Amino acid sequence: MVDDVLVPMDDSEMSERTLEYALEVFPDADVTVLHVVGEPSPMWGRATGLALADDLEEAADEHAKEVFERAREIAAEADGDVVLDTDVELGHPVRAIVRRAADYETVVIGSHGGSVADRIFVGNVAEKVFRRSPVPVVVVR
Amino acid sequence: MISTLLLIGILVAIFVGYNIGGATTGPAFGPAVGADAISKTMAGALMTIFFFVGAWTIGRRVVDTLGRDLVHDPGVFTLEASVAVLFFIGVALFVGNVFGVPASTSMTAVGSIAGLGLAAGELDWGVMGEIAIWWIVSPFIGFWVSLIIGRYFYAELNRRIAMERSEGPLFEIDRSGIVPTPGLSDTATVREAGGVVMVIVIGCLMAYSSGTSNIANAVAPLVGSGELEMNPAIIIGCLAVGIGTFTIARRTLETMGNELTELPLTAAIVTATVSATLVIFLSAIGIPASFVIIATMCIIGLGWGRATRPITVSEAVRGEESAPVSVGALSEDREGEELPPIGEEKEPERIPKASDLFDPATTARVVLMQNVVPAIATLGAYATFRFVPIFGI
Numbered sequence: 001m002v003d004d005v006l007v008p009m010d011d012s013e014m015s016e017r018t019l020e021y022a023l024e025v026f027p028d029a030d031v032t033v034l035h036v037v038g039e040p041s042p043m044w045g046r047a048t049g050l051a052l053a054d055d056l057e058e059a060a061d062e063h064a065k066e067v068f069e070r071a072r073e074i075a076a077e078a079d080g081d082v083v084l085d086t087d088v089e090l091g092h093p094v095r096a097i098v099r100r101a102a103d104y105e106t107v108v109i110g111s112h113g114g115s116v117a118d119r120i121f122v123g124n125v126a127e128k129v130f131r132r133s134p135v136p137v138v139v140v141r
Numbered sequence: 142m143i144s145t146l147l148l149i150g151i152l153v154a155i156f157v158g159y160n161i162g163g164a165t166t167g168p169a170f171g172p173a174v175g176a177d178a179i180s181k182t183m184a185g186a187l188m189t190i191f192f193f194v195g196a197w198t199i200g201r202r203v204v205d206t207l208g209r210d211l212v213h214d215p216g217v218f219t220l221e222a223s224v225a226v227l228f229f230i231g232v233a234l235f236v237g238n239v240f241g242v243p244a245s246t247s248m249t250a251v252g253s254i255a256g257l258g259l260a261a262g263e264l265d266w267g268v269m270g271e272i273a274i275w276w277i278v279s280p281f282i283g284f285w286v287s288l289i290i291g292r293y294f295y296a297e298l299n300r301r302i303a304m305e306r307s308e309g310p311l312f313e314i315d316r317s318g319i320v321p322t323p324g325l326s327d328t329a330t331v332r333e334a335g336g337v338v339m340v341i342v343i344g345c346l347m348a349y350s351s352g353t354s355n356i357a358n359a360v361a362p363l364v365g366s367g368e369l370e371m372n373p374a375i376i377i378g379c380l381a382v383g384i385g386t387f388t389i390a391r392r393t394l395e396t397m398g399n400e401l402t403e404l405p406l407t408a409a410i411v412t413a414t415v416s417a418t419l420v421i422f423l424s425a426i427g428i429p430a431s432f433v434i435i436a437t438m439c440i441i442g443l444g445w446g447r448a449t450r451p452i453t454v455s456e457a458v459r460g461e462e463s464a465p466v467s468v469g470a471l472s473e474d475r476e477g478e479e480l481p482p483i484g485e486e487k488e489p490e491r492i493p494k495a496s497d498l499f500d501p502a503t504t505a506r507v508v509l510m511q512n513v514v515p516a517i518a519t520l521g522a523y524a525t526f527r528f529v530p531i532f533g534i
Contacts, residue, residue, distance in 0.1 A: 038498045040507050042243050043437045045400030047498040048444030052295065052408050056495055091497035117241040121507050 005029045006104040008036065008097045008129070009067055014110035018140040019071055022108040023078040025138075032085040033071045034100055035064040036093040040121050050090070057088075064088045094128040101133045108138045146220040147368050153227040154374075155381040158359040160234040161246060162188065162385020163392075165355065168436070169347035171402045172409045173340040181391050187341070188348045188390070189383035195352025195421075196375050202427040203357040204374070207250060208365030210268045210427075212258040215365045222257055222532040223362035225525060229253040229518045230358055236514055238389075243400075244514035245431035248276070250358040252515045256522025275428045279419050280438035280508075286415050287439040291446025299407045302336055340406070343413050350417035352379075353424035354432065404440065412439045434511055441504060448495030 007022045009015040022031055037060045038050040053059035068086045075082045089096035101107050109126045112119075130137045170184035179187070209215050218226075233249035236242060251272055258264030290298070359381065360374040369377075401409045416436040423430035526532055 040503050041400060041403070042241060042507070042511070043400035043433070044440045044444065044504070044507060045403035048408065048440045048447075049403045049405060051444035051448040051495040051498050052291075052405050089497075090495075092500055092503045095500065096497075115241060120242055120510050120513075123506075 002026050002029050002105045004104040005031045006034055006097075006101060006107045007031055008034045008093065008107070008109050008125075009071060010035070010093075011067055012110065014112060016070065016074055018108055018110035019074050020078060021140045023075060023082060026106070030085065031075075031082065032087055032104065033068060034087045034089060034097065035067045036089045036091070036096040037063040038090045039093050042117055042121055047091070060088045060090060093122060093125045094132070097125070097129050098132045098134075101129070101135050104135060106136050106138060107133055108140060111139050111141045144220075146224070150220055150224050150227070150363050150366075150368065151377065153224055153231065154359050154363055154378060157227055157231050157234065158378045158381025159385040159389070160231065160238065161351075161355050161359060162192070162382035163389035164234060164238055164246075165348070165351045166386045166390035168401050168413070168432075169351060170344040172406060172413070173344045175402050176337065176340055176406065178337040178340055182387070184344070185383075185386035185390060187345055188386040189379070191345045191348035192352035192355075192382050193379040195349040196356035196379055199353040199421065199424045200356035201371055201375065203354055203424050203429050204361045204364050204371065206268065206272075206427040207254055207357045207361035207429060211251070211254050211265055212261070212365070213263045213265055215367065217257060217261040217263050218362055218366035219532055220366055220368060222526065223366045225532065226250075226253045226257055226362045226522065229522050233514050233518055242514065243433045243511060245433045245511065246358045247354055247429035248431045248512070248515035249518045250361065251429055252519030253522040254362070256519045257526045259523050260526035272428055275423055276431060276434070279423060279430060280434050283415055283419055283435045284438040284442035287411065287442030288446035290411055290415075291443040292450050295407070295411070295443070295447050298411065299405070302339065302407045302410060340410065343410055343417070347413050347417045350420040350424070351432070354420050354430045357429060400440070401436075408440070408443055411443055412436055415439045434508065437508065437511065441499065445499045448499060
């Protein structure tokens, strides 16, 4: 029985399907959606934009708001009474996810996310999380 | 009578110039257009004018470097070879625009020409070395200047550059007199107007700096081949850039994940000023500068400086505070990563910290990746000119 599931999400369709899958397979678990902001970008604009904000946490929450809203919609569609936890992390997605993973029993992650540029500058997040995570990882394809 | 081959060469040069216009209007005038200070058409017009001024005054020095000095014998620039070099530059621009992977046009141009020179045994290693040294030094200068600004002056600057746009137009034309005179509208403040003027002026500075370094990328091979004189080449190149600024730039202004517009306005202004100044300086001494890399290092410097501001220098040196370098790096122990300094080994309570954003390994990866396209162009050019026997070298 898995009680605590971590679902890292970005703004891709893939990660929406990942959440759907997680809710379906672990219907009784507490699901936490993690969104990482300030990830590497081609000219490092995103991270620096955050670093320069007056209130870092507020700015980070602002960036994550849309993803969390979408996640709640998906949860509502899947099952009326699921309450999602949400969490924001900063920096490189792999590091951030692996950092949090120890607090959960399973990580459910989509196999790929963004664009060619993301692939080049961030790398394949799922693959690295899968290799470095301290807990079991389910990769949704 | 213009030969067909020269015509093809000019067409490819126009294509390159057109793409340069499209790619550089965004960084230069993105902030101004984003702040509703000017229209896209106005951005295109300003871009074209200042690009031309930069190209005409300083840009020719870079054309000289690329078209004449980098190779011992400019005779290697046969028309066929020139077209091929331009082709490599065009592909790099194309890749940058389509995949959102910024690639330095200047580095690609130097790389392609170096590939040509190497294949023909005519590369001037002295000039090449000088260029390469500046490529290493200039991003560091940008990094450090921005770091200092981010650490010590950013907050103050940010207070001064308040860009809260009020409702309504900024300027209105006063028609009560005999001559209509533009004046501040009732809803706008003087400070607001100052901010708007500033983003426009800095956009023009960027356009100028782009002209100084980028014109060479479009026309240097043709000038080097001796088929085209310097002045007509610059004019043709600028016209092509102008067409780009009025056409594809409209799209790139909107859609291109322009990194400068992800920054707060003050940061965009600082980055633009520091990097444009460096680019103009390099162009003035005839070095083709890499705006993308310089700007990236400025952005990183600014953010890093700001992220580390609560720690005083002496504390950081003594290692009493967890140093600005990422703590998260510990959880991974990747090969080739430096060991963290003593005092940093305990993982503190997980509070999101701005310094998490600036992990050295990841930052290095980003900067390295920016060199991939120019590197491929260099190898591609070398292989092409070395083994495909149609270039007359």
